[in-house]
Amino acid sequence: MENHSILTNVNINLIQYYSIAFSIFFLLFIIELVRRKKIREEYSIIWIIIGFVFLFFSIFRNALNILASNLGIAYVPMALLLILIVGVFLILVQFSTVISKLTEQNKKIIQDNALLQFEIDELKKEFDKSKTTKVNK
Amino acid sequence: MNKKILVIIPAYNEESNILKVITQLKEHLPDANLLVVNDGSTDNTLKIAKDSNLAYIINLKQNLGIGGAVQTGFKFALKYNYDIALQFDGDGQHNYMEISKLTSPILGNKADVVIGSRFLDKNGFQSTFTRRIGIKIFEIINSIIIRQKISDNTSGFRAYNRSAIEFLASNYPQDYPEPEAIILLGKRKFKIVEVAVNMHERSGGQSSIAGLQSAYYMIKVILSILITSIRRG
Numbered sequence: 001m002e003n004h005s006i007l008t009n010v011n012i013n014l015i016q017y018y019s020i021a022f023s024i025f026f027l028l029f030i031i032e033l034v035r036r037k038k039i040r041e042e043y044s045i046i047w048i049i050i051g052f053v054f055l056f057f058s059i060f061r062n063a064l065n066i067l068a069s070n071l072g073i074a075y076v077p078m079a080l081l082l083i084l085i086v087g088v089f090l091i092l093v094q095f096s097t098v099i100s101k102l103t104e105q106n107k108k109i110i111q112d113n114a115l116l117q118f119e120i121d122e123l124k125k126e127f128d129k130s131k132t133t134k135v136n137k
Numbered sequence: 138m139n140k141k142i143l144v145i146i147p148a149y150n151e152e153s154n155i156l157k158v159i160t161q162l163k164e165h166l167p168d169a170n171l172l173v174v175n176d177g178s179t180d181n182t183l184k185i186a187k188d189s190n191l192a193y194i195i196n197l198k199q200n201l202g203i204g205g206a207v208q209t210g211f212k213f214a215l216k217y218n219y220d221i222a223l224q225f226d227g228d229g230q231h232n233y234m235e236i237s238k239l240t241s242p243i244l245g246n247k248a249d250v251v252i253g254s255r256f257l258d259k260n261g262f263q264s265t266f267t268r269r270i271g272i273k274i275f276e277i278i279n280s281i282i283i284r285q286k287i288s289d290n291t292s293g294f295r296a297y298n299r300s301a302i303e304f305l306a307s308n309y310p311q312d313y314p315e316p317e318a319i320i321l322l323g324k325r326k327f328k329i330v331e332v333a334v335n336m337h338e339r340s341g342g343q344s345s346i347a348g349l350q351s352a353y354y355m356i357k358v359i360l361s362i363l364i365t366s367i368r369r370g
Contacts, residue, residue: 107201107311111209114174114195115216 016061023055046094050087057083140220140244142169144236145210147203148186148227149176155227156185162225163191165233172213173227176206182227203293204314211297211306222302224295230262231294235334239296242330249301249327252287252319253294253334261335271355275316278359282366283323287331290316294334301327313358320365 030047033039039047057064057080068079144162148155159171171192175183177200187194195209207224214222221243225231235253242248255263256272263269268291275290293315297305304325310317322329 103311106199107205110197110199110201111205111212114197114209115212118193118195118213 016058019058020055023051023058027051027055043094043098046087046091050091053083053087139168141218142166142221142223142240143210143214143217143219144169144171144223144225145207145214146171146173146192146225146227147176147206147210148173148178148182149200149203149206150178150180150182151227152178152180152182152185154229155182156189158225158227158229158233159186159189159191161233162236166236169223170219172210174206174209176200176202202312204309204311207314208305208309208311211302211309214302215306219302220299222297224293224297226293230336230338232335232337235294236296238332238334239294242332243296243298247328248330249298250322250329251296252289252292252329252331253336254287254289254292254331255334255336256288257331257333262338267351271351274355275358275362278362279316279319279323282320282362283329285323285329287319287329289331290319292334292336294336310361313354313361316358317361317365320362324366 027048030039030044030051034041034044064079065076068074068076071079071082073079073082144166146155146158146162151158155173159173162169162171172195173182173186173192174195174197175186176197183194183196186192193213195213197206197209201209210224211222221240223236223239225233225236231253239251239253242251255261264272272289272291276286276288279290280286301322304322304327305318308321310321319329
């Protein structure tokens, strides 16, 4: 019974204020990172979308209930978790594609660098040879 | 006109084998050029190969794996206009006496790609039982996809003509490339021929595939083969 009385004293608007504040803070944080070029614009898009989705559900609390009932989710907080997981998945898939691209570019640079080094060494050898023959003359 | 031949020797930490390999190759094939691709070795491979003065040296600053190293060899062959590129492993598994078996179908315009197979005549080192199972699986998958039976998909003893060099210089898989390369080449309608060769058990150094890695190897290669087979173009 005591627990119940504690629960009734909770101001359920509080979590809404916190989540709105957090969403805004999160969005500002991402934008600041982009502004300082710590994140490239193209990689910030998914983060910014996630930020706005959170902001949306913080402001319109009922939206989460509507979403849950439309998806057939009985326990509403699970809908929130689902949104979160989808966002994280998208980000991780993007990371995989970026890493793959970087690996490919990195391989090409290492190969071309080695081929250029070979060419330079050969040119150097030829140059040294032509220098010594001139001196001998 | 004589065909320009390049022998590509990928080498990763092969200090105990590399000198013997290139010395024998040079003696046996005085007209061919040797190219050692040092794949970021942490031992003396680079110095030993350089000091021998028998081969061109390409030095990859980071380890790329066998595929990345061999592809560098194809890029080299393309850049300096070689007609034939041979892949010859730096670990002493392959027999330099058998190189002419690989080049002659190309010289006679009978093939674009020649693979030295351990399993056509069952002589010499046949690999371990578990590896042969893996190789058999590749044989089945690959023969379904390219409709040609290749008995030794993992063999790294191969010869390529100019058009194959051009293709592979920009399309070669990075790790565990051998079975996948066959699919790539087969799908592009390159003519692949196998010839029987003997292989030795490696005389030193480490195989690139061992222990738990072999399970990963099988999964990765089969996945790559299947993806390659459904990829367009």
